[in-house]
Amino acid sequence: MDLERGDKKPPPPPPPAPRTAAATTTTTTTPACSGKKRPPLRDSLVALQPVLLRAAAALAAAAAAAVMALDAQSYTAVVAIVGTRPLTQTFTAKFSDTPAFVYFVIANAIAAAYNLLVLLVRRRRRTTAGLVVRMLDMVVMALLATGAAAAASMAELGRNGNARARWNPVCDRFGSFCRRGGAALAASFVGVALMLALNLLSAASGAGC
Numbered sequence: 001m002d003l004e005r006g007d008k009k010p011p012p013p014p015p016p017a018p019r020t021a022a023a024t025t026t027t028t029t030t031p032a033c034s035g036k037k038r039p040p041l042r043d044s045l046v047a048l049q050p051v052l053l054r055a056a057a058a059l060a061a062a063a064a065a066a067v068m069a070l071d072a073q074s075y076t077a078v079v080a081i082v083g084t085r086p087l088t089q090t091f092t093a094k095f096s097d098t099p100a101f102v103y104f105v106i107a108n109a110i111a112a113a114y115n116l117l118v119l120l121v122r123r124r125r126r127t128t129a130g131l132v133v134r135m136l137d138m139v140v141m142a143l144l145a146t147g148a149a150a151a152a153s154m155a156e157l158g159r160n161g162n163a164r165a166r167w168n169p170v171c172d173r174f175g176s177f178c179r180r181g182g183a184a185l186a187a188s189f190v191g192v193a194l195m196l197a198l199n200l201l202s203a204a205s206g207a208g209c
Contacts, residue, residue: 051119053198058115060191061144065108068095068151068184073177093174100150101181107147108188111140111195134202141195148188155181 072094080087095101118133159178161169171178 049201050198051122053194053201054115054119057191057194057198058112058119060187060194061108061115062112064184064188064191065105065112067180067187068101068108069105071095071177071180071184073174075173077173091173093170093177095181098154100154104147104151104184104188107143108191111144111191114140134199137195137199137202141192141199144188144192144195148185148192151181151188152185155185 072092074090074092076088076090078086079089095105114136155178157167158174159169159171161167
């Protein structure tokens with residue numbers, strides 16, 4: 001007899017434990033660029049680029065404003081002959097006679113003063129709002145571009161005239177005035193290009209690492 005022999009049936013296995021919900025593990029992804037460290041030399045070069053661009057833009061705008069503001073030329077022509085005596089009249093061309101050139105000088109002077117002020121503030125390590133500087137950079141670039149475009153349209157009119165409106169060119173009589181004005185325009189457009197590069201660099205540095 002099994003009972004007499006002391007043999008007992010093994011107890012049934014315990015029921016399986018209920019499955020618990022798998023623990024959710026949250027992984028934080030860090031930007032790919034956060035772990036990258038640029039060498040100190042590259043950091044210094046990157047930090048130096050806006051300073052060089054701004055200094056060059058200030059120099060170009062100041063040169064354009066100075067050349068245009070000092071641009072003047074006189075031309076003497078014979079307007080009539082009374083007997084044997086010619087009557088002459090002196091004509092003078094200067095930037096203040098054309099509103100577009102006045103706006104050109106003001107725009108370039110503002111751009112030069114603004115860039116110089118930003119350079120001085122950063123040199124003294126004062127706290128400046130980066131967003132405000134970026135917005136002002138775009139405003140100054142637009143101011144420079146409109147001033148250069150307005151002056152360029154008047155320069156083209158003075159050089160080639162307008163046959164339909166019967167406006168004769170004046171650069172054949174005021175050659176020096178037109179040449180100096182052209183140099184001022186070239187310097188101003190260089191300033192526009194430098195301000196554009198500065199804005200693009202600022203946008204890239206703000207969007208990148």
